[in-house]
Amino acid sequence: MALLEIEQLTTDYGPVRAVDDVTLAVEQGSITAVLGANGAGKTSLLRTISGLEQASAGHVRLDGEELLGVPVEDIVRRGLAHVPEGRGVIAELSTEENLRLGGLWRGADAVALSDIYDLFPLLRERRSELAASLSGGERQMLSIGRALMARPRVLLLDEPSLGLAPIVTAQIMKLISTLASERGLAVLLVEQNARSALSIADRGVVLNLGRVVAEGAAPALAADEDLRTAYLGF
Amino acid sequence: MTRFIDLTLNGISTGAIYAVVALALVLIWRATRIVNFAQGAMLMITTFIASSVISSSGSYWLGFGVALACGLVLGAVVERVLMRRVEGGPPLNAVIVALGLLILLEAIAGMIWGNTPRSFPPAFSIQGYDIGGTRVLFSPNDTFTVLVVIGVALVLTAVFRGTAIGLKMRAAAFRPEVARMLGVRVGRMLTLGWALAALVGSLAGLLVAPEIFVGPNQFDPILVFGFTAAVLGGLDSFAGAAVGGILLGLALSYVSGYEGSSLVTLAALVILIVVLMIRPGGLFSSTQERRV
Numbered sequence: 001m002a003l004l005e006i007e008q009l010t011t012d013y014g015p016v017r018a019v020d021d022v023t024l025a026v027e028q029g030s031i032t033a034v035l036g037a038n039g040a041g042k043t044s045l046l047r048t049i050s051g052l053e054q055a056s057a058g059h060v061r062l063d064g065e066e067l068l069g070v071p072v073e074d075i076v077r078r079g080l081a082h083v084p085e086g087r088g089v090i091a092e093l094s095t096e097e098n099l100r101l102g103g104l105w106r107g108a109d110a111v112a113l114s115d116i117y118d119l120f121p122l123l124r125e126r127r128s129e130l131a132a133s134l135s136g137g138e139r140q141m142l143s144i145g146r147a148l149m150a151r152p153r154v155l156l157l158d159e160p161s162l163g164l165a166p167i168v169t170a171q172i173m174k175l176i177s178t179l180a181s182e183r184g185l186a187v188l189l190v191e192q193n194a195r196s197a198l199s200i201a202d203r204g205v206v207l208n209l210g211r212v213v214a215e216g217a218a219p220a221l222a223a224d225e226d227l228r229t230a231y232l233g234f
Numbered sequence: 235m236t237r238f239i240d241l242t243l244n245g246i247s248t249g250a251i252y253a254v255v256a257l258a259l260v261l262i263w264r265a266t267r268i269v270n271f272a273q274g275a276m277l278m279i280t281t282f283i284a285s286s287v288i289s290s291s292g293s294y295w296l297g298f299g300v301a302l303a304c305g306l307v308l309g310a311v312v313e314r315v316l317m318r319r320v321e322g323g324p325p326l327n328a329v330i331v332a333l334g335l336l337i338l339l340e341a342i343a344g345m346i347w348g349n350t351p352r353s354f355p356p357a358f359s360i361q362g363y364d365i366g367g368t369r370v371l372f373s374p375n376d377t378f379t380v381l382v383v384i385g386v387a388l389v390l391t392a393v394f395r396g397t398a399i400g401l402k403m404r405a406a407a408f409r410p411e412v413a414r415m416l417g418v419r420v421g422r423m424l425t426l427g428w429a430l431a432a433l434v435g436s437l438a439g440l441l442v443a444p445e446i447f448v449g450p451n452q453f454d455p456i457l458v459f460g461f462t463a464a465v466l467g468g469l470d471s472f473a474g475a476a477v478g479g480i481l482l483g484l485a486l487s488y489v490s491g492y493e494g495s496s497l498v499t500l501a502a503l504v505i506l507i508v509v510l511m512i513r514p515g516g517l518f519s520s521t522q523e524r525r526v
Contacts (some may be wrong), residue, residue, distance in 0.1 A: 054416070070305075072418055073419050073420070075415075076415065076416060076417040081415075082415050084415065090405055090408050092404070093408070097404075100398075101413070105416075105418075144417070188293065
């Protein structure tokens with residue numbers, strides 16, 4: 001059984017069906033990439049999984065337990081952390097306050113700040129500065145580091161490469177790969193940048209207008225000429 | 235010179251009261267990003283309750299404690315029942331609801347306690363200290379007021395800056411959705427913010443009541459002055475609110491003493507407008523500006 005299972009998930013915004021009958025799974029220690037153009041339903045899929053949007057139908061199971069209907073505040077307590085699009089750092093708080101916030105509900109059980117700083121040495125240098133002063137890449141690191149503070153088993157990442165320089169994107173992708181392979185996290189990675197996402201993913205799912213139009217092992221998707229020209233843009 | 239000293243002392247003691255109201259407004263602002271225009275009416279209710287308890291029990295401190303407890307409860311109820319419905323919506327909705335609550339509470343107070351202002355006892359003697367044979371315009375009760383302001387500002391700063399609950403409250407106020415994703419129970423934080431602010435507000439009511447008496451509309455000017463003090467301090471800083479309150483108290487005391495008391499409200503308005511025009515972020519803000 002996969003750690004995160006999504007089964008026939010459907011989300012409607014009024015008359016608009018944003019997520020349409022999506023089924024996918026993420027194994028422990030692996031990365032599943034969700035690809036597709038703007039408006040394909042990628043962000044809506046993640047927001048439904050983490051409880052921010054209400055599903056119309058389907059199931060989301062973490063380790064066999066249903067997550068749909070669980071309040072947003074409690075989803076993270078079940079072991080699922082969502083790193084939202086646009087970083088989601090709280091600009092008015094300092095770097096360190098943002099990090100601490102991620103582990104507060106765990107109390108003494110949270111990851112030590114020094115562990116996160118070891119993973120992201122840049123953040124240690126800027127610990128007391130307001131998050132507003134961080135660069136795009138630093139904010140992304142802060143956002144991921146903050147999610148890690150709660151010791152999640154599943155990490156949802158929404159467009160971590162958005163707005164980042166290619167070299168920074170490569171660093172972030174390498175880090176995500178390490179989190180899955182060395183720490184055993186199940187990662188659901190939403191990306192428009194299909195090429196870099198597929199370079200680290202185990203499996204890929206391509207969405208179009210909310211529906212799954214292709215899925216399979218990452219190398220196979222990357223090698224599919226028709227898919228690349230129709231949906232992936234590389 | 236004696237007059238100047240008297241006006242200064244008087245400014246400090248009345249400014250301290252504005253500062254407590256400002257602290258309550260800043261607290262709500264930091265915890266929920268709402269300016270609570272009903273604060274004046276809420277503290278009026280708790281002060282009336284204190285007045286009833288004191289006159290029936292004869293104990294000032296019992297009334298004091300009951301008022302603070304009622305403030306805590308009133309704040310939580312107002313948030314749960316009323317403000318919860320407008321949180322996250324356009325800021326104007328919250329302002330309108332707060333103004334509606336202000337009118338409602340003043341009407342209810344009038345029905346229960348009547349519209350004639352009644353006197354209220356001070357915590358300590360209001361007879362000025364005797365320094366070298368002359369009585370100065372500063373009494374043990376004023377000392378108490380000033381100490382309360384400093385204490386409240388320090389405690390609130392420590393809670394918001396240094397504790398987990400303060401961090402959660404700030405996160406809930408700035409980015410409720412992100413805070414929820416990180417496991418913060420945002421609803422509880424907002425309730426707590428309102429409860430604490432109403433507690434501080436009821437403290438302000440108890441401090442100011444001996445001077446202005448207790449009546450349904452007696453506290454309206456206090457809210458205006460408290461709001462001005464909060465804006466002077468930048469709305470976001472407890473220390474700023476405390477200092478803003480004292481500065482405003484001094485300014486209004488000089489205006490009242492040298493130009494006449496009828497100009498006081500006008501002077502407060504002028505100060506408010508000038509600060510908003512020149513330093514919209516408050517006197518103590520760094521460069522960041524906010525649209526008001």
